[in-house]
Amino acid sequence: MKRNLSFSLHHILLAVACVVSSAAVLAQVDPLPSWNDGAAKKAIVEFVRATTSQGSPNFVPQSERIATFDQDGTLWVEHPMYSQVMYCLERVPALAKAKPELANVEPFKTVMSGNREAMAKLSEGDHIKILAATLTGMSTDEFQAEVKKWLAEARDPRWKKPYTELTYLPMQEVLKFLRASGYKTYIVTGGGQDFVRVYAEATYGIPPEQVVGSAGGTKYGYGKDGKPFLTKEPKLLLNDDKAGKPEGMHLMIGRRPVAAFGNSDGDRQMLEYATAGAGTRLAMLVMHDDAVREYAYGPAKGLRATKVGAFTQALYDQAARKGWTVISMKDDWKRIFAFE
């Protein structure tokens, strides 16, 4: 009897602690401490209030609370080059070790040379050969193990840190704030779905089933031991960029998001699609305008033009017309990285 009683008391205390702490969090703690006060922070807080307060005219039932985030340039650093492209390039020597004939064949020969000028001149056809060789032909389990190993060892050239540490702290706060408010958070990326799924849960708290990305087909088969496995095929099922983002969201989620976050022209259609639904909607674009703490590129507002995550003036103007919020990394973010 005594055991039972103390068991119950323990549970009651725990339950009370939970109630008190949730109430306190909601009432007092700033959910976005790395954000400066301003229009961007206000837009997020007011969106959450409007869609989650019981009795609000724009209340959204919890099952429909879907928020989608582009990854490269929105949740983590994408310059000087997308991390997955670095992975593919850095995999080439290991590939050539396994298949020595590759070392004398273009474009692998150029990649092996390490000559950055020559590498910059590789054609789109060359890139497709490199992607096909490094992202397909192995089992899904082998691929996952290779990516995991690379992520543990690879370092970003500027900060000399693992790529998974180069996530934006203010965006991590948005992810957590939305989840604490009953939102399911999704990554919707032009990057490879299988690649991002390897680290999304540990890095962002986003499980594999909530990562939508460019995806290839797989082929079911059996190993010598009779065990089934899936082989990654060089067959593109979903190019999850631009118009492919709403198409991919329909395929993988089947609901229209209520909030969407991006940073480049590749995210335009995702934001259009999210904001075309009824009620309060949130659409935000991260603008890289902080050359000191991160990078500055656009070419919106006269920033340096780039092919990696281009945010054009046309997108900037569309955002202004549509009431989408542009986040200035320079002005809106107190801190950019957790390690600062």
Add this chain to the structure above:
Amino acid sequence: MKRNLSFSLHHILLAVACVVSSAAVLAQVDPLPSWNDGAAKKAIVEFVRATTSQGSPNFVPQSERIATFDQDGTLWVEHPMYSQVMYCLERVPALAKAKPELANVEPFKTVMSGNREAMAKLSEGDHIKILAATLTGMSTDEFQAEVKKWLAEARDPRWKKPYTELTYLPMQEVLKFLRASGYKTYIVTGGGQDFVRVYAEATYGIPPEQVVGSAGGTKYGYGKDGKPFLTKEPKLLLNDDKAGKPEGMHLMIGRRPVAAFGNSDGDRQMLEYATAGAGTRLAMLVMHDDAVREYAYGPAKGLRATKVGAFTQALYDQAARKGWTVISMKDDWKRIFAFE
């Protein structure tokens, strides 16, 4: 102060009530009341205990608790014909009204005739034409509205009830029991993903994002009002049957399920894939052997052969070899439908 105090007391009482009621549910109430005591029921209960009890050697963390269910013949009636095929056939007159030229063109002419003998002779090419005409070419919103309307009006020929009432009560109990035990439940169906997503949440408590099915491509575009929408294209992305089931699960979930439920040869690879993972796994096959309360077909164990949901002797033998549990509708289920 008094207000605050009563507020807190109210919360404490609520919290205590929750703790007490969950404990009671776990300890006393049979989670599977429509199941007879036997090997099948025992397999489910022991699987849940083994994978969710803290300290169990086969404990599965909550994030990895994925259970997948075939739909037709596993969660609801599939005879005499899959509901979605009925939808496609019954849509033809409405199509012909909108496009009168169709009424004189095969295979639509035969479908319009209502001649069941002639319809049974339609070729696979004819079927593809009917599917393409009734499942593609409209916006995703229009399709959803059409399916919703049909589901409200259509009646199964035997029970004269909406198809959504012909779900198996014992399987509904399994879905709820697994969810109450921290499992995410998925439908993995050869049927159309967009079709099943229309009713899966109301019918099974399974949200659209947890429905994996055969899926076609969509195309992003803009209406006259400038609003974006998606058009369903006659382009198959995923044939979610047989080997397509593990391929579809990898694409849409990105995790291997711990438990999988099916009823036909189309589910073999899903069960193989689920059980190839480490630790305790659950694989179950519903066998339709109750001609009185539902249908009896196989041809496993000498039951009547069928092309709709065939459960062959080879699959039955594989189940025995692999330790997969075959559920006898006749012997294992006390009740089949909630309306009984």
